[in-house]
């Protein structure tokens with residue numbers, strides 16, 4: 001559970017320097033992969049208890065909601081995206097909450113963790129965010145299905161990096177997981193990581209298409225062994241996107257990887273997270289399973305297109321006592 005008193009952890013902003021060494025990956029350890037287990041009933045029991053528990057209130061809740069904002073990859077991934085829409089979203093990333101509310105909360109300078117767009121929108125986003133320090137993430141490698149020719153998937157990464165994307169969200173080939181071809185998954189992920197160069201790489205597992213939680217655990221490990229900086233649940237386009245059981249499995253794989261290698265890999269639940277109260281549940285899960293170090297934008301992100309709007313409504317209510325209509329928070 002999140003602390004009901006704000007110990008300062010929640011209000012500290014995302015401006016701290018990132019000192020975490022990048023995960024260089026390891027050899028593919030098939031013994032480790034085959035030993036990965038996921039007990040669905042135990043996992044579901046654990047996660048079912050989370051939303052009902054007493055949540056943080058008032059000032060502490062506002063502080064944790066601001067923390068959640070600092071960890072949002074504010075996303076637009078529509079076929080109808082335009083540069084104008086991306087510029088509006090970037091303005092929202094720079095100032096995610098009304099200035100008077102931020103001032104009342106003592107949170108001036110708060111920004112989202114990143115902006116996440118398709119490749120074609122990267123130049124507009126980079127330009128709109130210039131000087132802000134907010135990174136642009138590009139979805140890549142034939143997102144969302146990941147079924148374009150392999151050389152084109154690698155070229156796509158290179159072009160997005162060239163255009164200024166500092167983070168690349170790749171999609172894995174689900175068939176490698178479904179057929180248990182861990183070597184192929186490892187090789188693919190390693191090639192994607194190499195193509196990213198200095199840009200950080202998030203591996204989207206598309207967990208809703210992997211069949212079992214055990215497959216999710218194994219795919220998480222293989223992607224980390226191949227050098228993923230983050231593992232991410234979903235594209236937002238699968239019929240099942242981020243869930244708490246899948247999150248628990250991935251978070252525990254991250255913990256296991258850290259215990260064995262000393263490297264911290266980030267976690268990004270994405271798709272369908274649109275309510276402030278759900279964001280708080282995710283933050284508590286991270287805190288309980290991985291600890292405070294992971295509650296910073298260099299190790300935790302929400303992939304979300306509409307979560308910010310609900311958080312802003314809650315913060316407005318906290319400061320003014322009144323709720324605004326949701327249409328007033330259309331961007332994000």
Ligand SMILES: O=C[C@H](O)COP(=O)(O)O
Nearest residue numbers: 236270271272303304305
């Ligand atoms: O990676 C981010 C997701 O595509 C966003 O999904 P969402 O629109 O359900 O929030």
